[in-house]
Amino acid sequence: MRIDLHVHTWHSPDSLSQPRAILEIMDRRGIDMVAITDHNAIDGALEMAALAPQRVIVGEEIATTQGEIIGLFLVAPVAPRMSPEETVAAIHGQGGVVYIPHVADYGRGSTLRATALTQILAQVDVLETFNARVLCARRNRQAVALAERTGLLQGAGSDAHRPEDVGLAWVELPAFVGSASLLSALASGRIHGRLTGLAGRLAGVRARLARGQGSAVPRR
Numbered sequence: 001m002r003i004d005l006h007v008h009t010w011h012s013p014d015s016l017s018q019p020r021a022i023l024e025i026m027d028r029r030g031i032d033m034v035a036i037t038d039h040n041a042i043d044g045a046l047e048m049a050a051l052a053p054q055r056v057i058v059g060e061e062i063a064t065t066q067g068e069i070i071g072l073f074l075v076a077p078v079a080p081r082m083s084p085e086e087t088v089a090a091i092h093g094q095g096g097v098v099y100i101p102h103v104a105d106y107g108r109g110s111t112l113r114a115t116a117l118t119q120i121l122a123q124v125d126v127l128e129t130f131n132a133r134v135l136c137a138r139r140n141r142q143a144v145a146l147a148e149r150t151g152l153l154q155g156a157g158s159d160a161h162r163p164e165d166v167g168l169a170w171v172e173l174p175a176f177v178g179s180a181s182l183l184s185a186l187a188s189g190r191i192h193g194r195l196t197g198l199a200g201r202l203a204g205v206r207a208r209l210a211r212g213q214g215s216a217v218p219r220r
Contacts, residue, residue, distance in 0.1 A: 006157020009044030014204030019048035029167035067112035103143035107135035130156035169193030
């Protein structure tokens with residue numbers, strides 16, 4: 001099966017993507033499952049899971065005091081602005097998976113700082129070694145090198161902020177059910193992907209501008 005582990009919906013302030021539009025692109029691109037990882041919220045993941053429960057992992061991209069950490073298989077939102085250590089504990093406390101997005105992509109201020117990642121590395125479950133929105137392809141190669149050096153599992157995500165970017169990065173892996181099964185499946189997973197273009201990188205800016213100008217979020 002194919003899974004994109006990092007997707008945003010309109011519940012993120014920098015995305016206008018509607019769940020049905022995401023599902024349509026998934027069908028078109030042959031993506032079986034996505035992790036919905038909105039910024040500091042699980043509402044979008046729950047909304048989409050209500051439409052397609054077998055195709056959605058409930059996640060959240062959480063802003064810590066040192067950068068972002070993703071929690072997967074969440075049952076409740078994790079509060080932002082805690083330390084990385086507190087955030088990891090909160091994710092694991094509800095049986096979730098700790099997934100570090102856009103590793104080493106320090107051109108964006110939201111990336112978890114290297115010193116913070118080092119401090120929590122023993123508690124990390126998965127490193128995102130292919131992010132389709134990195135500012136430089138070399139950052140993905142650096143993430144791969146870190147995963148290989150530490151023996152950590154590797155994941156991939158489009159980091160899509162618009163529907164047309166969903167599925168630009170994915171992991172091909174055996175079928176799984178639940179968080180522990182995902183980790184086992186990732187051990188034999190294969191990473192695929194290509195980088196988004198400039199329009200994909202600017203999608204978040206455009207969404208923020210649209211909201212700031214009072215544009216209504218389109219509903220489908």
